[in-house]
Amino acid sequence: xxxxxxxxxxxxxxxxxxxxxxxxxxxxxxxxxxxxxxxxxxxxxxxxxxxxxxxxxxxxxxxxxxxxxxxxxxxxxxxxxxxxxxxxxxxxxxxxxxxxxxxxxxxxxxxxxxxxxxxxxxxxxxxxxxxxxxxxxxxxxxxxxxxxxxxxxxxxxxxxxxxxxxxxxxxxxxxxxxxxxxxxxxxxxxxxxxxxxxxxxxxxxxxxxxxxxxxxxxxxxxxxxxxxxxxxxxxxxxxxxxxxxxxxxxxxxxxxxxxxxxxxxxxxxxxxxxxxxxxxxxxxxxxxxxxxxxxxxxxxxxxxxxxxxxxxxxxxxxxxxxxxxxxxxxxxxxxxxxxxxxxxxxxxxxxxxxxxxxxxxxxxxxxxxxxxxxxxxxxxxxx
Amino acid sequence: xxxxxxxxxxxxxxxxxxxxxxxxxxxxxxxxxxxxxxxxxxxxxxxxxxxxxxxxxxxxxxxxxxxxxxxxxxxxxxxxxxxxxxxxxxxxxxxxxxxxxxxxxxxxxxxxxxxxxxxxxxxxxxxxxxxxxxxxxxxxxxxxxxxxxxxxxxxxxxxxxxxxxxxxxxxxxxxxxxxxxxxxxxxxxxxxxxxxxxxxxxxxxxxxxxxxxxxxxxxxxxxxxxxxxxxxxxxxxxxxxxxxxxxxxxxxxxxxxxxxxxxxxxxxxxxxxxxxxxxxxxxxxxxxxxxxxxxxxxxxxxxxxxxxxxxxxxxxxxxxxxxxxxxxxxxxxxxxxxxxxxxxxxxxxxxxxxxxxxxxxxxxxxxxxxxxxxxxxxxxxxxxxxxxxxxxxxxxxxxxxxxxxxxxxx
Numbered sequence: 001x002x003x004x005x006x007x008x009x010x011x012x013x014x015x016x017x018x019x020x021x022x023x024x025x026x027x028x029x030x031x032x033x034x035x036x037x038x039x040x041x042x043x044x045x046x047x048x049x050x051x052x053x054x055x056x057x058x059x060x061x062x063x064x065x066x067x068x069x070x071x072x073x074x075x076x077x078x079x080x081x082x083x084x085x086x087x088x089x090x091x092x093x094x095x096x097x098x099x100x101x102x103x104x105x106x107x108x109x110x111x112x113x114x115x116x117x118x119x120x121x122x123x124x125x126x127x128x129x130x131x132x133x134x135x136x137x138x139x140x141x142x143x144x145x146x147x148x149x150x151x152x153x154x155x156x157x158x159x160x161x162x163x164x165x166x167x168x169x170x171x172x173x174x175x176x177x178x179x180x181x182x183x184x185x186x187x188x189x190x191x192x193x194x195x196x197x198x199x200x201x202x203x204x205x206x207x208x209x210x211x212x213x214x215x216x217x218x219x220x221x222x223x224x225x226x227x228x229x230x231x232x233x234x235x236x237x238x239x240x241x242x243x244x245x246x247x248x249x250x251x252x253x254x255x256x257x258x259x260x261x262x263x264x265x266x267x268x269x270x271x272x273x274x275x276x277x278x279x280x281x282x283x284x285x286x287x288x289x290x291x292x293x294x295x296x297x298x299x300x301x302x303x304x305x306x307x308x309x310x311x312x313x314x315x316x317x318x319x320x321x322x323x324x325x326x327x328x329x330x331x332x333x334x335x336x337x338x339x340x341x342x343x344x345x346x347x348x349x350x351x352x353x354x355x356x357x358x359x360x361x362x363x364x365x366x367x368x369x370x371x372x373x374x375x376x377x378x379x380x381x382x383x
Numbered sequence: 384x385x386x387x388x389x390x391x392x393x394x395x396x397x398x399x400x401x402x403x404x405x406x407x408x409x410x411x412x413x414x415x416x417x418x419x420x421x422x423x424x425x426x427x428x429x430x431x432x433x434x435x436x437x438x439x440x441x442x443x444x445x446x447x448x449x450x451x452x453x454x455x456x457x458x459x460x461x462x463x464x465x466x467x468x469x470x471x472x473x474x475x476x477x478x479x480x481x482x483x484x485x486x487x488x489x490x491x492x493x494x495x496x497x498x499x500x501x502x503x504x505x506x507x508x509x510x511x512x513x514x515x516x517x518x519x520x521x522x523x524x525x526x527x528x529x530x531x532x533x534x535x536x537x538x539x540x541x542x543x544x545x546x547x548x549x550x551x552x553x554x555x556x557x558x559x560x561x562x563x564x565x566x567x568x569x570x571x572x573x574x575x576x577x578x579x580x581x582x583x584x585x586x587x588x589x590x591x592x593x594x595x596x597x598x599x600x601x602x603x604x605x606x607x608x609x610x611x612x613x614x615x616x617x618x619x620x621x622x623x624x625x626x627x628x629x630x631x632x633x634x635x636x637x638x639x640x641x642x643x644x645x646x647x648x649x650x651x652x653x654x655x656x657x658x659x660x661x662x663x664x665x666x667x668x669x670x671x672x673x674x675x676x677x678x679x680x681x682x683x684x685x686x687x688x689x690x691x692x693x694x695x696x697x698x699x700x701x702x703x704x705x706x707x708x709x710x711x712x713x714x715x716x717x718x719x720x721x722x723x724x725x726x727x728x729x730x731x732x733x734x735x736x737x738x739x740x741x742x743x744x745x746x747x748x749x750x751x752x753x754x755x756x757x758x759x760x761x762x763x764x765x766x767x768x769x770x771x772x773x774x775x776x777x778x779x780x781x782x783x784x785x786x787x788x789x790x791x792x793x
Binding site: 046047049064065066087089106128129130131132133135152174175177193224225226227228229246248249250271272274290291312313315333334335354355357373374 | 444446447489491492493497695703706707708710711712713714715735779781782783784785786788789790791792
């Protein structure tokens with residue numbers, strides 16, 4: 001769900017979690033910043049590998065590998081900073097009312113802080129018998145029905161955002177790294193690798209019932225090597241859900257009917273995908289793969305275009321919008337941002353410092369916030 | 384070519400086990416080049432032998448595996464170290480490359496050299512620079528799981544001898560050290576001081592019949608060692624023919640398997656020509672055994688120069704065999720130094736870790752901190768405050784990597 005709120009003199013779209021809202025689609029439908037607008041980059045305390053998120057008042061929340069969560073005001077000033085028990089690789093999430101930001105660490109802690117002052121409300125350790133790390137982007141459920149995280153303990157947990165009390169738990173599979181998505185009705189969707197089976201796409205209803213929509217069988221390398229990092233993405237308007245299933249050395253992209261889980265189509269991809277796909281404004285889905293290609297498909301799964309980013313691989317997912325026509329923006333491991341138009345022609349529109357390994361976010365101010373691993377978050381007025 | 388650590392052991396009993404000069408001792412007593420090294424020796428009471436070695440470490444940034452760009456950046460870094468020219472001029476150089484035990488794998492379709500092994504462009508750029516400094520020959524070595532003992536064994540890792548020789552005036556050699564190779568004997572190398580688990584190593588002579596030993600490693604987290612960079616790279620020195628998992632009850636020159644049972648699980652002793660392990664290992668405790676073997680290897684085979692490829696690598700663990708827990712990442716860094724402990728300590732700090740962290744805490748969460756252990760033996764400084772860091776400096780080079788996987792909750 002993408003919230004709306006008053007920012008400055010207009011009503012703007014607020015990306016409270018990675019990919020904008022609970023559907024993870026990365027489609028910005030708000031008002032873009034004026035081309036002339038620009039600010040200095042935000043400076044985190046360490047490497048940033050998690051998308052930044054925002055609250056209704058335009059604060060930007062940046063979690064980093066130095067174990068710091070910083071809140072920046074719309075003018076770029078740091079409003080507050082909180083020291084966390086560990087480094088952060090998963091995107092935080094802000095509750096729908098904008099009052100609480102929840103963050104998970106590599107040491108397995110989930111913390112909730114007030115967005116206003118960074119005051120800690122609660123902290124909970126996700127149970128594990130082995131490694132505690134949280135790598136999956138956090139999900140703030142629609143209507144504030146909890147916040148969802150997983151750890152390498154192998155479980156998804158839905159916690160009460162106000163108290164941290166566990167509300168429900170589901171199997172998250174082997175080394176979970178993929179964030180859950182949710183639709184407007186409160187159904188959860190998650191991908192998980194299952195021993196001796198493969199990768200499953202699962203719907204968990206609001207009442208907790210699990211339905212496995214599809215299982216992509218494991219290959220010769222078995223399920224433990226099937227990379228599950230990309231979240232499923234939901235196109236509510238088209239009632240579609242898209243999911244990537246990585247195999248040994250390639251992948252499958254599938255479209256599902258959001259209402260009943262029927263598989264609508266299936267497309268082979270020549271390389272695995274780590275990054276969460278994006279939803280272009282003119283429909284369909286865009287994926288960035290580990291061979292350095294961005295590929296677009298229409299809503300029926302037909303290939304539309306592909307774009308060579310000129311890098312060994314792509315780790316960050318695409319975000320989309322309509323700015324001078326339908327466009328896709330994506331960061332690459334050489335620290336650049338590419339703009340790709342509706343027919344697949346693209347160019348580098350920004351060159352930063354070090355690698356960009358996570359998805360960019362649109363701020364309520366209409367700028368594109370691009371985290372880079374040198375600890376800088378570039379705030380771009382995109383064209 | 385000079386021969387160091389001349390421990391000629393025939394197929395039978397080594398001639399002088401336990402009483403031979405280490406390569407470092409040999410260098411100290413016979414080679415003026417060693418005196419040119421900028422390695423300071425500092426008195427320290429808690430250290431075995433009472434002193435600890437220190438040498439500067441240089442950091443560089445390089446986004447791509449472009450030969451000219453890598454060579455330029457690495458050249459700046461080696462110049463900053465100040466001693467490499469004197470170290471290698473008119474010398475035979477052996478470069479132990481981190482290539483691991485198969486070339487047929489990948490990480491989610493991404494080639495080995497972008498994830499697990501040293502990229503051939505970094506090796507070629509280093510070789511070109513060493514030749515430019517006047518090295519007479521540069522031999523790239525690792526033990527590789529192929530019958531071939533020459534360049535064919537390296538092809539699957541992207542190492543093409545013709546390309547190397549084109550950049551190195553024809554002075555490159557590739558040697559697969561999985562067995563005795565073309566030598567008539569193995570070298571028997573004593574571990575000086577107070578060994579942890581290995582009292583001696585029996586290895587291919589390529590690692591001792593040389594003037595200069597370079598470790599060319601890959602920057603990664605490591606489940607048992609915490610990190611792997613320059614020092615852990617020496618795990619590939621003991622040959623499969625004496626230490627391999629595919630041995631039955633005697634040495635076998637055809638063996639080519641890994642050293643899991645001898646140097647990780649420690650459920651079997653190696654088939655060296657004389658007893659070489661002291662029996663103090665802990666069966667199946669990789670976190671106990673691996674760090675100690677790292678220290679014993681580095682004590683026996685002092686590294687003259689460490690170069691670490693951290694341009695594109697993986698995080699969380701060291702290889703594809705650990706499944707989807709590993710993920711590609713792009714630090715875009717190169718690291719070089721003339722003391723292996725100092726260099727690995729800076730490598731750990733570059734990854735965002737504390738190189739002096741207590742045992743069984745991150746990043747050494749599954750065992751001992753081999754860097755601190757090495758310092759206590761006087762091999763080098765692991766505390767960042769005591770290391771001179773040049774090049775782009777630690778603040779610019781630092782890049783958050785996920786630490787390794789914790790096997791059991793504390």
